Amino acid sequence: xxxxxxxxxxxxxxxFFGLGVIVARxxxxxxxxxxxxxxxxxxxxxxxxxxxxxxxxxIVYSGAVxxxxxxxISLLNLQRDEPIEFTAARRWGVAFVVVFAAALLIYLFRDxxxxxxxxxxxxxxxxxxxxxxIATDLFTRYLLPFELASVLLTAAVxxxxxxxxxxxxxxxxxxxxxxxxxxxx
Amino acid sequence: xxxxxxxxxxxGVLFCLGVLGVILxxxxxIILMSVELMLNAANIAIAAFSRYPLFNAGTLTQxxxxxxxxxxxxxxxxxxxxAAEVGVGLAVxxxxxxxxxxxxxxEVNLLQG
Amino acid sequence: xxxxxxxxxxxxxxxxxxxxxxxxxxxLPWIERKLIGRFQQRFGPYRVGPHGILQPIADSIKLVFKxxxxxxxxxxxxxxxxxxxxxxxxxMNLAVxxxxxxxxxxxxxxxxxxxxxxxxxxxxxxxFASLGVYSLFLAGWSSGNKYSLLGGLRSSAQMFSYxxxxxxxxxxxxxxxxxFKLSEIVLSQEGGFWNWWIVSxxxxxxxxxxxxxxxxxxxxxxxNRLPFDLPEAETELVAGYHTEYSSMKFAMFFMAxxxxxxxxxxxxxxLFLGGWHAPLPYEPFVLAPGWMWFAxxxxxxxxxxxxxxxxxxxxxxxxxxxxxxxxxLPLALFNIFLAxxxxxxxxxxxx
Numbered sequence: 001x002x003x004x005x006x007x008x009x010x011x012x013x014x015x016f017f018g019l020g021v022i023v024a025r026x027x028x029x030x031x032x033x034x035x036x037x038x039x040x041x042x043x044x045x046x047x048x049x050x051x052x053x054x055x056x057x058x059i060v061y062s063g064a065v066x067x068x069x070x071x072x073i074s075l076l077n078l079q080r081d082e083p084i085e086f087t088a089a090r091r092w093g094v095a096f097v098v099v100f101a102a103a104l105l106i107y108l109f110r111d112x113x114x115x116x117x118x119x120x121x122x123x124x125x126x127x128x129x130x131x132x133x134i135a136t137d138l139f140t141r142y143l144l145p146f147e148l149a150s151v152l153l154t155a156a157v158x159x160x161x162x163x164x165x166x167x168x169x170x171x172x173x174x175x176x177x178x179x180x181x182x183x184x185x
Numbered sequence: 186x187x188x189x190x191x192x193x194x195x196x197g198v199l200f201c202l203g204v205l206g207v208i209l210x211x212x213x214x215i216i217l218m219s220v221e222l223m224l225n226a227a228n229i230a231i232a233a234f235s236r237y238p239l240f241n242a243g244t245l246t247q248x249x250x251x252x253x254x255x256x257x258x259x260x261x262x263x264x265x266x267x268a269a270e271v272g273v274g275l276a277v278x279x280x281x282x283x284x285x286x287x288x289x290x291x292e293v294n295l296l297q298g
Numbered sequence: 299x300x301x302x303x304x305x306x307x308x309x310x311x312x313x314x315x316x317x318x319x320x321x322x323x324x325x326l327p328w329i330e331r332k333l334i335g336r337f338q339q340r341f342g343p344y345r346v347g348p349h350g351i352l353q354p355i356a357d358s359i360k361l362v363f364k365x366x367x368x369x370x371x372x373x374x375x376x377x378x379x380x381x382x383x384x385x386x387x388x389x390m391n392l393a394v395x396x397x398x399x400x401x402x403x404x405x406x407x408x409x410x411x412x413x414x415x416x417x418x419x420x421x422x423x424x425x426f427a428s429l430g431v432y433s434l435f436l437a438g439w440s441s442g443n444k445y446s447l448l449g450g451l452r453s454s455a456q457m458f459s460y461x462x463x464x465x466x467x468x469x470x471x472x473x474x475x476x477x478f479k480l481s482e483i484v485l486s487q488e489g490g491f492w493n494w495w496i497v498s499x500x501x502x503x504x505x506x507x508x509x510x511x512x513x514x515x516x517x518x519x520x521x522n523r524l525p526f527d528l529p530e531a532e533t534e535l536v537a538g539y540h541t542e543y544s545s546m547k548f549a550m551f552f553m554a555x556x557x558x559x560x561x562x563x564x565x566x567x568x569l570f571l572g573g574w575h576a577p578l579p580y581e582p583f584v585l586a587p588g589w590m591w592f593a594x595x596x597x598x599x600x601x602x603x604x605x606x607x608x609x610x611x612x613x614x615x616x617x618x619x620x621x622x623x624x625x626x627l628p629l630a631l632f633n634i635f636l637a638x639x640x641x642x643x644x645x646x647x648x649x
Binding site for chain 2: 003004007011014015018019021022030031037038044045048049050052053057061065069076078081082084093094097100101104108109129133134136138142145149150152153156157159160161163
């Protein structure tokens with residue numbers, strides 16, 4: 001009973017703030033709504049007994065990714081966005097999404113007894129969502145994807161630094177300067 | 186009793202919201218956030234699939250469950266990839282703002298012939 | 299045990315821990331002002347009550363009756379939300395800290411002096427700490443004041459930078475213990491101070507000392523205490539993110555800061571200083587209840603916080619960033635490597 005209530009609370013919050021992300025006129029409000037969506041999703045992860053990932057979600061998304069996002073928003077000094085105008089192309093896009101959502105609904109509800117009354121998997125141990133279980137899989141069976149992910153992260157770090165770096169004043173036509181570093185960095 | 190479909194329903198709705206955000210909004214930052222919303226929806230679906238039995242559960246044996254990998258590893262990898270994506274994406278946005286003083290993608294059409 | 303009695307026990311634990319911490323929080327500013335006074339060869343507060351001990355009460359009465367101002371160009375919702383968030387995230391962290399072993403009152407055992415022994419205790423604390431970043435940033439941003447905005451920006455950048463070395467310094471202990479559970483981490487340090495992770499021979503002392511230093515410095519940065527108090531630097535930013543706050547909203551930031559100090563000290567105690575274990579496992583020491591040892595260690599660390607504040611000048615912003623990214627982070631990474639090697643060696647030679 002408590003679990004059901006908790007699910008609907010988290011689901012409602014996730015939906016409400018998810019809507020907030022796309023309707024808020026102020027980018028800062030969008031970003032904060034997204035943070036709340038992640039917190040609500042973390043609540044759902046807790047309900048699924050994936051407690052390690054629930055906290056990782058909060059730490060990585062709320063603690064790192066969204067802080068960076070908010071940092072950029074306040075650096076750029078953005079004004080309120082223009083209201084959304086519905087051009088023909090966008091109307092088609094929205095129609096497509098609505099059709100997709102309707103198809104999904106019909107598919108999920110085609111036999112209400114199938115997915116809505118499922119109990120969790122029988123063979124799942126109590127350790128399923130713990131750090132130990134995930135780490136065991138991550139470092140044995142999925143070692144290659146894990147290593148690739150770390151390579152990707154390294155590449156992303158270097159890429160982000162190179163792209164966001166302030167252009168060097170001594171740099172002319174893409175040629176790296178050979179002189180000394182500018183002092184007013 | 187909360188079943189698999191409840192999670193899938195929520196995940197689908199969140200994904201649609203993300204798509205709508207990408208279609209309707211012109212602010213690059215909000216488009217990035219909508220992409221994050223979609224990835225998050227995928228995460229919820231993956232975690233739910235890995236917690237609940239599949240639709241053809243009858244054909245799977247106990248051993249299949251025991252030897253199946255932990256689906257949460259996928260969520261973990263998606264987290265990594267989206268963190269990398271945001272890092273690079275924000276760097277691009279900053280550079281864009283430096284060059285064009287805008288984050289409206291309608292005004293960034295230099296490649297349009 | 300029925301669910302009702304479990305709930306009552308939990309309520310008792312929450313009540314006891316919350317009121318105890320709140321009492322400390324009430325008197326911590328007085329202790330701090332007294333100590334700072336001594337460090338600067340003054341007396342500190344002396345007027346209200348004997349030795350000024352009633353000063354916190356006078357201060358809180360003053361704060362409650364002050365006018366509550368919301369600036370005209372503030373974002374009203376976020377302006378009110380920010381101090382609330384600061385207090386909530388600070389208090390939530392108290393829930394998982396193991397203050398002591400099982401305690402008995404009137405012959406009834408109430409379980410450990412800990413509200414909830416969460417499986418992923420340390421991640422729980424990091425999670426709420428990372429949500430706490432938003433409170434300072436939102437306070438700065440929603441005030442509609444450029445000094446506040448600068449303070450908020452600084453706080454988010456600073457906490458962001460030091461959270462990395464904070465997390466990495468904790469990883470060493472996690473590797474040695476093999477569990478996120480805070481109660482397990484405390485239990486792993488049983489039997490005398492030589493088993494505490496700060497000087498444990500299980501990993502040849504050095505990773506412990508380094509990790510302790512890294513965690514302590516990062517904790518200073520995370521709690522925005524001097525020498526890392528750039529977000530509220532009064533000389534350059536007129537108090538930074540809380541310039542526009544008055545009355546109870548200001549008091550909430552203040553309380554959150556002191557609770558965060560207590561939480562940070564508790565984490566350092568739990569991870570490196572043996573938690574509620576007595577320093578020597580012999581007769582006169584083990585007679586004192588565990589929570590007393592815990593409180594004693596926390597107060598030593600709080601004294602350190604105040605001592606550092608009275609001693610060190612504030613960092614410059616670029617020094618802060620360089621220190622975080624070019625010194626703390628590589629050192630923390632190296633420490634993990636070192637700890638892994640030491641643990642492997644110790645394991646190989648069955649020490």
